[in-house]
Amino acid sequence: MSEHDKLAIGIDVGSASIKVALIRDTQADVELLVGRSERTRRREATDVVASLVETLLSEAGLTREDLAYVATTGEGEIVDFRTGHFYGMTTHARGARFLDSEADACVDIGALHTRAILMDERAKVLGYRMTSQCASGSGQFLENISRYLGVTMAEIGPISLQADEPERCSSICAVLAETDVINMVSRGISTANILKGIHLSMAGRYVKLLKAAGATRVVLVTGGLAADVGLMAAMRETLAEADDPLEVRSHEHSVLAGAIGAAIWGAFRARKMERLGISLAPGALSEART
Amino acid sequence: MSTTEDPRAVAKDASQERQKRMIADHFSRLARSEERGEKCVYTFVPGNLTELLLAFDVAPVLPEINALQSGMRGLSKDYIALAEKEGHSEDVCTYVKCDIGMLRSGNIGPTGERLPDPDLLLLSYTGCFTFLKWFELLKQEYDCPVTMLHVPYQADGRITDEMRKYVVDQLRDKIIPALEQMTGKAYDEDRLRELLARSARAEDDLVAVLESAKHKPSPIDAYFGGVYYIGPIFTAFRGTQEAVDYYRVLREEVEERIRLGKGPIIPSGELEQEKYRLVVEGPPNWTNFRQFWEMFTDEGAVVVASTYTKVGGVYDDGFRHDPERPLESLAEYCLGCYTNLNLPSRVEKLANYVRDYEADGFLINSVKSCNSFSAGQLMMLREVETRTGVPGGFIESDLVDPRYFSAANIKNRLESYFQMIEQKRARGVTR
Amino acid sequence: MSTLTELDLATTSITTLVSDCEELIRDTSMPSVRTWKERTGGIAIGFMPTYIPRELLHAQGVLPVGIMGAGDIEIIRGDAYYQSYICHIPRSTVELGLNGSLDCLDGMVFPAICDVIRNLSGMWKMMFADKLVHYLDLPQDFSAEIGGTFYRHDLELLSQKLVDAGARPLEAEALRASIRAYNENSRAVRALYDLRRREPWRVPTAELYVALRAGLVLPVESHTALLERFSALVQAQTDRVPVDQARVILTGSFCEQPPLGLIKTLERSGCYIVDDDFVQVSRWFRGDISETGDPLDALVGAFLNDAPACPTRYIDDGEKGRELVDRVGACGAEGVLFCAPSFCDPALLDQPMDTAAVTRAGIPWTAFKYSEDTGQFQVIREQAGTFADSIKLWSGT
Amino acid sequence: MMRYAVGIDLGSTTTKAVILDADSEEPFVLGRGITNSRSNYDVACAVALGDALVDARFGMIAAALERAGVDAEARRVALDELTLRFREQQYRRQLAELDRVVRELATEAGDELRQTELAAVDELMTSLLNQVDALFTKDAQRKSDFFRDIAGSQYMHKAEALTRGGGCASRDDGPRFDTLVGLYDKAILAVENTDTSGTDFEDCILDAVVGPQRSLPALGAAVSEVIATRLEKLANVGTGYGRARLPFADTQIRSEILCHGLGAFTMFPGTRTVLDIGGQDTKAIQVDDSGIVTSFQMNDRCAAGCGRYLGYIADEMNLGLHELGPLANQAKRRVRVNSTCTVFAGAELRERLSLGEKREDILAGLHRGITLRAMSLLARSGGVKNEFTFTGGVANNEAAVKALRQLISESYGEVTMNISPSSIYTGALGAAIFATRSLKQEVPAA
Numbered sequence A: 001m002s003e004h005d006k007l008a009i010g011i012d013v014g015s016a017s018i019k020v021a022l023i024r025d026t027q028a029d030v031e032l033l034v035g036r037s038e039r040t041r042r043r044e045a046t047d048v049v050a051s052l053v054e055t056l057l058s059e060a061g062l063t064r065e066d067l068a069y070v071a072t073t074g075e076g077e078i079v080d081f082r083t084g085h086f087y088g089m090t091t092h093a094r095g096a097r098f099l100d101s102e103a104d105a106c107v108d109i110g111a112l113h114t115r116a117i118l119m120d121e122r123a124k125v126l127g128y129r130m131t132s133q134c135a136s137g138s139g140q141f142l143e144n145i146s147r148y149l150g151v152t153m154a155e156i157g158p159i160s161l162q163a164d165e166p167e168r169c170s171s172i173c174a175v176l177a178e179t180d181v182i183n184m185v186s187r188g189i190s191t192a193n194i195l196k197g198i199h200l201s202m203a204g205r206y207v208k209l210l211k212a213a214g215a216t217r218v219v220l221v222t223g224g225l226a227a228d229v230g231l232m233a234a235m236r237e238t239l240a241e242a243d244d245p246l247e248v249r250s251h252e253h254s255v256l257a258g259a260i261g262a263a264i265w266g267a268f269r270a271r272k273m274e275r276l277g278i279s280l281a282p283g284a285l286s287e288a289r290t
Numbered sequence B: 001m002s003t004t005e006d007p008r009a010v011a012k013d014a015s016q017e018r019q020k021r022m023i024a025d026h027f028s029r030l031a032r033s034e035e036r037g038e039k040c041v042y043t044f045v046p047g048n049l050t051e052l053l054l055a056f057d058v059a060p061v062l063p064e065i066n067a068l069q070s071g072m073r074g075l076s077k078d079y080i081a082l083a084e085k086e087g088h089s090e091d092v093c094t095y096v097k098c099d100i101g102m103l104r105s106g107n108i109g110p111t112g113e114r115l116p117d118p119d120l121l122l123l124s125y126t127g128c129f130t131f132l133k134w135f136e137l138l139k140q141e142y143d144c145p146v147t148m149l150h151v152p153y154q155a156d157g158r159i160t161d162e163m164r165k166y167v168v169d170q171l172r173d174k175i176i177p178a179l180e181q182m183t184g185k186a187y188d189e190d191r192l193r194e195l196l197a198r199s200a201r202a203e204d205d206l207v208a209v210l211e212s213a214k215h216k217p218s219p220i221d222a223y224f225g226g227v228y229y230i231g232p233i234f235t236a237f238r239g240t241q242e243a244v245d246y247y248r249v250l251r252e253e254v255e256e257r258i259r260l261g262k263g264p265i266i267p268s269g270e271l272e273q274e275k276y277r278l279v280v281e282g283p284p285n286w287t288n289f290r291q292f293w294e295m296f297t298d299e300g301a302v303v304v305a306s307t308y309t310k311v312g313g314v315y316d317d318g319f320r321h322d323p324e325r326p327l328e329s330l331a332e333y334c335l336g337c338y339t340n341l342n343l344p345s346r347v348e349k350l351a352n353y354v355r356d357y358e359a360d361g362f363l364i365n366s367v368k369s370c371n372s373f374s375a376g377q378l379m380m381l382r383e384v385e386t387r388t389g390v391p392g393g394f395i396e397s398d399l400v401d402p403r404y405f406s407a408a409n410i411k412n413r414l415e416s417y418f419q420m421i422e423q424k425r426a427r428g429v430t431r
Numbered sequence C: 001m002s003t004l005t006e007l008d009l010a011t012t013s014i015t016t017l018v019s020d021c022e023e024l025i026r027d028t029s030m031p032s033v034r035t036w037k038e039r040t041g042g043i044a045i046g047f048m049p050t051y052i053p054r055e056l057l058h059a060q061g062v063l064p065v066g067i068m069g070a071g072d073i074e075i076i077r078g079d080a081y082y083q084s085y086i087c088h089i090p091r092s093t094v095e096l097g098l099n100g101s102l103d104c105l106d107g108m109v110f111p112a113i114c115d116v117i118r119n120l121s122g123m124w125k126m127m128f129a130d131k132l133v134h135y136l137d138l139p140q141d142f143s144a145e146i147g148g149t150f151y152r153h154d155l156e157l158l159s160q161k162l163v164d165a166g167a168r169p170l171e172a173e174a175l176r177a178s179i180r181a182y183n184e185n186s187r188a189v190r191a192l193y194d195l196r197r198r199e200p201w202r203v204p205t206a207e208l209y210v211a212l213r214a215g216l217v218l219p220v221e222s223h224t225a226l227l228e229r230f231s232a233l234v235q236a237q238t239d240r241v242p243v244d245q246a247r248v249i250l251t252g253s254f255c256e257q258p259p260l261g262l263i264k265t266l267e268r269s270g271c272y273i274v275d276d277d278f279v280q281v282s283r284w285f286r287g288d289i290s291e292t293g294d295p296l297d298a299l300v301g302a303f304l305n306d307a308p309a310c311p312t313r314y315i316d317d318g319e320k321g322r323e324l325v326d327r328v329g330a331c332g333a334e335g336v337l338f339c340a341p342s343f344c345d346p347a348l349l350d351q352p353m354d355t356a357a358v359t360r361a362g363i364p365w366t367a368f369k370y371s372e373d374t375g376q377f378q379v380i381r382e383q384a385g386t387f388a389d390s391i392k393l394w395s396g397t
Numbered sequence D: 001m002m003r004y005a006v007g008i009d010l011g012s013t014t015t016k017a018v019i020l021d022a023d024s025e026e027p028f029v030l031g032r033g034i035t036n037s038r039s040n041y042d043v044a045c046a047v048a049l050g051d052a053l054v055d056a057r058f059g060m061i062a063a064a065l066e067r068a069g070v071d072a073e074a075r076r077v078a079l080d081e082l083t084l085r086f087r088e089q090q091y092r093r094q095l096a097e098l099d100r101v102v103r104e105l106a107t108e109a110g111d112e113l114r115q116t117e118l119a120a121v122d123e124l125m126t127s128l129l130n131q132v133d134a135l136f137t138k139d140a141q142r143k144s145d146f147f148r149d150i151a152g153s154q155y156m157h158k159a160e161a162l163t164r165g166g167g168c169a170s171r172d173d174g175p176r177f178d179t180l181v182g183l184y185d186k187a188i189l190a191v192e193n194t195d196t197s198g199t200d201f202e203d204c205i206l207d208a209v210v211g212p213q214r215s216l217p218a219l220g221a222a223v224s225e226v227i228a229t230r231l232e233k234l235a236n237v238g239t240g241y242g243r244a245r246l247p248f249a250d251t252q253i254r255s256e257i258l259c260h261g262l263g264a265f266t267m268f269p270g271t272r273t274v275l276d277i278g279g280q281d282t283k284a285i286q287v288d289d290s291g292i293v294t295s296f297q298m299n300d301r302c303a304a305g306c307g308r309y310l311g312y313i314a315d316e317m318n319l320g321l322h323e324l325g326p327l328a329n330q331a332k333r334r335v336r337v338n339s340t341c342t343v344f345a346g347a348e349l350r351e352r353l354s355l356g357e358k359r360e361d362i363l364a365g366l367h368r369g370i371t372l373r374a375m376s377l378l379a380r381s382g383g384v385k386n387e388f389t390f391t392g393g394v395a396n397n398e399a400a401v402k403a404l405r406q407l408i409s410e411s412y413g414e415v416t417m418n419i420s421p422s423s424i425y426t427g428a429l430g431a432a433i434f435a436t437r438s439l440k441q442e443v444p445a446a
């Protein structure tokens, strides 16, 4: 590692899971060393963060002292050893550009919120749209339904792809979804068709959000639901039906986009601060930024 | 209000065929207006100034009607989506969004032909604030003059001399000059008088038709069916001979039904047995119009009076267009339309309907779009209930946004509501 | 805090002054109004936000009291009157009416704002049949002969209703004096807005806002004094220094007001608010109302010719949003926050026209909705923070 | 022989059955039964009815014991014991079925399962079996009445413990939580949707009676007598969320509103206002002096403020439904929860907990919030008249009751507020009365 390299870690504290990514910024390039996502599942978020960071560092053979910057995003303000905090859309935009250099938009679909972000080639956020204070159509919503159907997260996508006659459903409540699903099952509708119907209605929302944000070319799906191939297919179908040239992609590290983006911005700031001669005591920067 | 096209077969009688033809003709006339050198004006239904426009040989285009037609033909969903994509909020009136979406999609009218661009935007601001915004939005789209008639609200439950004067002054000093300038014709008051005289004739017949519902069984449905009846008079025909003829035929038909003791025509034919007589407040839903209607007819429910059939103007208290007082009576017409009445007057009107039409129930369809109608309906519900003692019902839907029409939910409420009336009646509680 | 009508103006601490104002707003039972009535024996009339000619009421010895919703108090009865798709302000107003908070008012004036408020005026008539209820039908025709005549008559009608409710008759001299008092007040408001525009770090919006809000429940003379004191205090404050924040205009909040927490959140997430449309009644006119000539005509004329481009006002020249773009230029803002109440038709229907104008002018903007009882600000913080980030990181590049 | 009429309330969360003596003039409740709703509506009905019949038979056993001269205290002790053993038998049968299906599924999954996961399944199911005795001791607290919930929460608990250290990283080869949960979710569906109500009673009671009859020999005779008695169904009426899909004729379906109104009125004839908070809707109903509904209001399609909201929160806090109320009532203060959305409230709750707020204080705030929403519906429907009855499952929640009492008295002064321990059965009771009336042709079958 050259002495000009900067190591930075990004921590994305979400409502369902915590994502951590470790990057090396060589000035010429950024390299993702290692990243992980872990569900919080009723544990203290700070404990999960601490253990994830330790795991990552040890996997990379590093210690905290090697880090030039600890950047948080999402609800990351609860992390007391951070160097600085970046807002979610700023980081997702950066992470998305890193994962897919052709993407000019991304849509972050997490457990509770969805946000569509339009950005330029420097990852500057040009426009965005977010969902409101209702969790219908969110990751949590899909999770509730699939649990009732006896389908695990990993199976959702593949099963949905088998649908032949999707049962369209209007936007339904994330909590009441179970009852609606009970009702559909009782009407003899297959699991695949139920899931696909739900994927389509979710896809409709996301596409709308993306279009409203101004996306036109390539969009990278970030956040947990990027792993759902059924949802990806539904988004593509929705776009194809509307003859929309927007291209939807996902990436195996999509879920880490926020964490990666935070880490990259962290390294960027670390360099800048260094130039300005500011020393980076943990927690100091968050004050300096305001 | 009126439809030229319903995808499914619907039972009709002669007047309905006639009405359908009239509306279709109107739209094709509009489509050809540019080539024929005819001028057109965009304006609104409540308190519309049709006679004045016809006196200048100008055809009205009514965006609300276009929106409801789009709703009935299943196009509104995409139109609304388009408008929302352009940054219109989910929260606002869906008529506006439907109209904007239609405009963006080529402004194709209900007959499949393109509607003409306006030569004048005549904003009659009566009973609804959204109208102001709607035409501000349209003004961004069209390079044409716009003129506005501000109709004051009947806040204290009556029309004062100052209100009338305010409207007449605007008509005389703003609207008429704008029309003169657009058409190059001079204002001809005698011609207006002739038109108004014909209006009054048609209005007499319309009132007779709507009041026929006082009979048992009612020969008409005054809400779903009523929508068809008010079509010609509130859109482009008031003041024409066609309208006079249509309303005469309609009245004869209805009188014949009374003689035969028949119930109303419904989508599937005729209603066999009148089980519940209802008064309904609020506009209907257009995207699922037939399905909605059938939720009533399936249970034998007939609407005997509705406020929606008074959106264009209210004739209940004896108002008729008056050739003797042309501008004044136009002003009174505008001032008197239903959503321009204050809430106490609306409550009183509904309570009167319940009594006069011997209704078993009083139902509100609250539409998400329309604050003008909806804000305050829950209080109206309670007031009417207390004053009349008949049970009130409350359902929620929207005008043209199918996302807000939850069939299961509405059916559930209606079902409970009808069973409740039934049960009361079984115990001799209601009449 | 000392007696509520007379805030402790001698205080040397902004914190005290501001928290006194906050308390005044929070206490929905309106102690300051009650005290005023006890002291003067006069009558008090409530009015819904945006604009009414308070000068007229003042001249007849009436205390005009602005009712801007009820913040985040629990709504028990009010929800029974409103469907979920109607904004929050009428339900909280009904709640206040029914829980007795407004008992100290002798009536209400509902200016023409939107259909919700218009219909509320009718509900009020049914609910409080024994009190004065006036719907002030502000004209949308702005010609002196037509709209002016109508409006003047409406004011005369209001004036008469006030007399019937126990106020003294309207006299020209008194009205002129009232116009002067309110001119002074709005000059004080404008001065503070100017100061904030120049040096936003000196005048945090959360503070300015509560100082303005206090004016809705205080006699105008006391409020002017309060503003002057506030101005002196913030200017003397030396520990407020500029930091690197984005300068933005906030628009859309002309009726239902955002919770204070939201305003603070915006400032904390990196935005200096350099102009807004909060508590519009306190600076409705661009300049002074004429203090000469027939005073009633002066009120009418000001309304017709000098009012801002509020969404409640019809603009027929097809240049919606121009005034907003001008304001952005005038206060050197770098972006616009469209911050409107959920389900607010006037604000939300204006928004596409305004955003189009702003976009054409190359000004960045973002939009979100709130309700007066919103208690969760994470999403908004995230949005405003990203917006500020992007202005700070990229503006000018 | 015993002839009965049954009312079934197929709710969004639970399915309830009430059976009435068809030969009694006044409504006489023979038995009540409940189960959680599921996608097979026929099974849900059958299970609820089966449960009600069990209840009725227990009543008959009690009567037989009385006839045999067993004194009241001895009867109570014997019946309590018998009931507990009976429930245990039912539980064991269901658990055995679950065990079979889970293992079957695990085998089917084959290579997709890691070695560690197979081992975990074994450990999980064994642990569930080992916990049965503790569940059915005399003073045991069960988190729920339903197999799905009890077994489920034990399963999840153990699964979490087994997968903890391993995390979710794909490189590990430890057991994955999602996989284990998936197995349970699949298996429970299969178990729940199989109808076992036919054979249940006889099998279980014969096993259950073995112990208790040692101390009270008369019990064995009573049980045999009751097994031999035939129960004949004369009429049924269905109601509830799923009523349209019940295997009943149209004339045997009544709206929930009418049933709740009538049910509440039957239990408390002075009732004029009824508030029903069920799993996914809240209804405010006004009835007249003969139990006829005069007006009603329902909430819209959002889970905020209904029973499921509480269920969601209970899950979030790792509590059983039964535990929510008592905990909330220990609150010293109320924390205001701002989110109206159930799901967001869950998130907010976690956040507040991590900020150090107390669970009970947050819960108190949540209950207050729910009750506030109900208050507005009540006001919409016409307010609270002189006597008020609170029905539906949430009436079992003492914190909701407490908050409601407080708000009602604040807004309407002192009014009588009735709450029956069997409030959750109110709709089914109303339906059952409609069923008996149909026998007497008292009311036109509309």
Ligand SMILES: Nc1ncnc2c1ncn2[C@@H]1O[C@H](COP(=O)(O)OP(=O)(O)O)[C@@H](O)[C@H]1O
Binding pocket: A013, A014, A015, A016, A017, A018, A109, A110, A111, A112, A113, A138, A139, A140, A142, A143, A153, A154, A156, A157, A222, A223, A224, A225, A227, A228, A229, A255
């Ligand atoms: N394979 C998958 N298919 C569908 N959904 C998934 C999959 N993997 C994760 N998710 C969903 O992703 C969500 C978590 O996404 P994430 O972006 O981490 O959310 P947050 O940042 O809000 O915690 C969860 O709701 C989970 O259900």
Ligand SMILES: Nc1ncnc2c1ncn2[C@@H]1O[C@H](COP(=O)(O)OP(=O)(O)O)[C@@H](O)[C@H]1O
Binding pocket: D010, D011, D012, D013, D014, D015, D240, D241, D277, D278, D279, D280, D281, D306, D307, D308, D309, D310, D311, D321, D322, D325, D392, D393, D394, D395, D396, D397, D398, D424
């Ligand atoms: N013992 C209990 N303690 C607390 N709450 C309960 C209890 N039993 C049921 N509930 C509540 O009642 C709700 C179910 O009510 P119910 O009236 O059966 O609804 P539905 O008819 O919609 O199925 C559950 O969601 C739960 O919140």
Ligand code: SF4
Binding pocket: A133, A134, A135, A136, A172, A173, A174, A175, A176, D301, D302, D303, D304, D340, D341, D342, D343, D344
């Ligand atoms: S509908 Fe469901 S998901 Fe949406 S706000 Fe209500 S509880 Fe939340």
Ligand code: SF4
Binding pocket: B064, B093, B094, B095, B096, B127, B128, B129, B130, B131, B369, B370, B371, B372, B373, B399
């Ligand atoms: S708000 Fe109502 S009256 Fe106004 S345009 Fe919309 S539907 Fe028409």
Ligand code: SF4
Binding pocket: C087, C088, C089, C090, C113, C114, C115, C116, C117, C255, C256, C341, C343, C344, C345, C346, C347
């Ligand atoms: S917030 Fe908007 S919609 Fe609500 S009352 Fe005010 S202006 Fe009307």
